[in-house]
Amino acid sequence: MRTGPLCCITVALTAVIMAISPLAAEPVALRGYNAAIGESSISGISSGAFMAVQFGTAWSSVIKGVGVIAGGPYWCAKADADDFINGFTLPIMTATGSCMKGPPPDLNIFIAKADAKAASGDIDPVQNLRRQKVYLFHGTNDAVVARPVTDAAADFYRHYLGDGNLGNLYYQSAVGAGHSLVVEQKPQINGLNGCADNQGPFIDQCGYDQAGIVLQHIYGALNPPNRGQLTGTMQRFDQSVYSKPDDTNALSLGDTGFVYVPKDCADGQACRVHIALHGCKQDAGDIGRKFIDDTGYNSWADTNHLIVLYPQTASSSFAPFNPQACWDWWSYVNHEDSYVTKSGAQIKAIKAMLDALTANAAAITAPAGSPDQAPTALAVVDTSDTGADIVWNPVKGATVYRVWRADADGPFAAISDIAGPSFGDSGLKPRSVYRWRVAAIVNGAEGPVSIEATASTRSTPAPCDSPGTCPVGR
Template identity: 40%
Template sequence: MRNLTGLLTLLLVASLAHAADAPPLPALKIDPARTAVIGLSSGAYMAGQMQMAYPELFPNATLVAGGPYGCAGGKLDVALGSCMKGTPAPDVAALVASAGKRSAVGDIGALKDLAHARVYLLHGRDDALVAPAVAEAGAHFYEQLRAGTPGLKGMQVHDDGQRAFAHNLPVVATGDDCDKSVTPYLGHCGFDAAGEIFAQMFGKPAHAASAAKGELRTFDQDALRPDGADAFMAETGYVYLPPDCLAGKPCGVVVAFHGCKQNAAAVGTAFVEGAGFNRWADVYDVAVLYPQTRASFAPLNPQACWDWWGYSGADYDTRHGVQLRWLVNAVRALGLPAGH
């Protein structure tokens, strides 16, 4: 027993020392007019949740292979069925009505803050994991929200679902995995999804992207726990800083959410370095935050997915959700002004 206690103590000390190795997020001069959330799969659902819960911070969102906000309703069986396979199809009208009610009571943000939102929904027609019909339901959610909510006529919704790729994020290089869903879920499709995403979020680029010239840094995620609560995050996250941001110039901020089994513990830096976002971040002068979840069995999340069905608590997709509050802490630490 004494040996076991000693081993556990050593493991705890080693864990704490490892967490202490990562520095805090750097404080930047963030332009609140240039923000966006981007995500793949569970990360797409998380991006939608962040946008709906805090539209005053992130009115712009890209969902790659994700469905409508509130789809799972806190039920894993619904998440696995209706919200992935599309059987039965998500009830978009009911989800839009629910979002309106949740906004009215303050569980999510004020819908008026989506007045000039840009929403880009990218999904492959060969996706066998998240059915194209589910992603189409995501597009219909925004279209019905825009049509049925006063003041949202200026919301831009672009549904891009006719490209031939599977359940992955397409990258500009070509290869033989575009029609497969295999680790690290970056399909070599000859399509620069990152470039298209940035153009959809921030407009046409001033020039083409080249190799990333900024810095990819790690940061201590545990330091950002909301009121000390466990947000089911890994100890360490990543942030990419373009040269102009490092030089103190105003820069935007993008939060890029990985998908299930795409966190750093599973794929290393493949996503944070290979998705293509960093090259375009240099062009648009935006920092890219790459928060990292962790796998767990209690609560049950063995694939390190973002919480889009309720493993972190019943309020997971509201302003009270622990992962969403963690994210607010992170972007505040990065320099997003408190008035927004």
């Protein structure tokens, strides 16, 4: 046997090839997993946030939670067939104007469109939105999308949530981030931005684990993320399988998408699917796999039975005209208002991917519960200047939870009943200490309260007329 340098080089190269072979292989179709489609969720940044709102509204029957990072309300660009002349006119002007710089069009316009599309059956009933968990984020240094635009998205959801379900929504607007998906400090990763930056790859380090907060607001308390070597696999897949009858170029989609599958999910255990949508200029063609690998979703997915789907757009300089690889939130594909409905070309493609991943879901039986159980793992995962995001482990059989709140040393009072293991508190005082407890309601009986969780709200950001130069703060 040869044992010289050449042999060592050959062995080393073989090891490298084996290590990268799952990603070097040709993309294939997605495999089905034991993942119930009704447990699915979606989040996105910028154009991905607008698309997340569109998809989550169109398919509200299967999407249980939505994360909106630097995005706006449903149908913000108001694209309709009558608005296009030679494929270009009002929608792109509205999208890059009032839907980014603000103030956005009147909220009643978006509500009327959603109501009309639901009435016609083009989207799921808007009543489903009452049960969705919604996380919204606007960074105080965002120089791309103005605060009133994300405020309008919050108002859109508040309209459908109604007074009794406002705790399903949590809005963070006191972090000094630029236009970006926000991560914790990662000095070991090259190419990520400082907290106040508004430039590619639009991933800012603010000491804020946004992926984890989004996922826990949707699903409740989760296991700690795996910060080391992940146990699952990142797989490439052929997006043309899911764009049919169109090819990917016609929809401004990339040829290849990505999906992260934890080992437990690959082995057949019950899992859930989260769809993570990049923003403009964040596709793999522009920044490689930074959005896929460095935004934190995979670390949380690895320890929490979560499959993460990363669909990809692609830039297009011709028809459709999409030079920055944005998601279609102004109808650049077909120039009709169907882009915000189930029949929208990109929505159909993403839904086909989700259908494929959830094809082998086992039947779910409702767990029996007992009213003598208190929720566990109660934690405050985030605070703003006027709000807090509280999560806990679900209690078997519980349909409703009662949330109790107290200030630093005062008595507790029940403030809300909420479905699902998270609660977005609001109307709090800045720089103040609060305490929370939660009790499960099973078969109409309220059980014992949990242990306390305590947190302090943030300071209100100082006024700043030049986003990108504002103080980052805490």
